[in-house]
Amino acid sequence: MNLKTDIEQYAKDTLDGELAAGIDHFERVYSNAKKIAKKGEMNYDDQILHAACFLHDIEQDEPHAEKSSHVAEKFLKKINFPEEKIAPVKKAILTHLPNxxxxxxxxxxxxxxxxxxxLGAIGITRLSIAAWDWFNAKDMREVVKTLKKYRKVYSSLILDESKKLAxxxxxxxxMFIRQLEDEMKI
Structure with a gap:
């Protein structure tokens, strides 16, 4: 097996059954990162980017960025990932949150x-699941609050290409939030 395959299999095995931040999420994040890089003509190390994308949420407990970076380091050393690339992977994981x-x-x-x-339909779906799984939402109003809170991550996007995609x-x-609020008034 190669390093990419090892990393992807580890992520899949570790977060098997995780709907909001599992392997599907990692695959989309990696795909979107490459799309942004291509359109923005950015130079990046694909080995670092791939590892960071597939390991950034590997630990679900808070503070998850810190815990994920530690788990990533341990795992990457175990599979003989290039030593000089481990610190950049950890750094990317530590700074992936909106702030x-x-x-x-x-x-x-x-x-x-x-x-x-x-954001978008995927974001709505992930956040609806996460409202219960991560934030212990008690009712639909709390789900709406979660959607509104994360809708604001748009302002944290750094690259113009990312903003265009958003x-x-x-x-x-x-539109979804407005419709949901209208339907909840019934």
Whole structure:
């Protein structure tokens, strides 16, 4: 097996059954990161980006960025990932949250691609699941609050290309939230 396959299999096995932040999420984040990089003509190390995208949420307990970076380091050493690339993977993972301040191309790509996955139809679905799984929502009003809170991640996007990709997702999300609020008035 190669390193990419090892990383993907580890992520799949570790988060088997996780709907909101499992292997599907990692695949979308990696795909979006590469799409952003290509359109933005960014230089990045694909090995670092891939590992960061597939390991950034590997630990679900808070503080998950810190815990995920530690788990990633341990796992990457175990599979003989290039030693000089482990610190950049950890750095990208540590700065992927909405309030993160990534300074590397891989970190910026992970940050923006991860935030894009909170928006649009995918974001609505993930956040509806997460409202119960992560935030212990008690009713639909709390789900709406979660959707509104994460809709604001648009303002944390760093790259213009990411904002372009988010524009239609924001329209979908805004329409959904309005419709849901209207239906809840019944």
């Amino acid at each position: 993160g301040q990534p300074t590397t191309d891989e970190g910026i790509l992970l940050h923006d691609a991860d935030l894009l996955d909170f 524009n239609n997702k924001i329209i979908v999300m805004d």
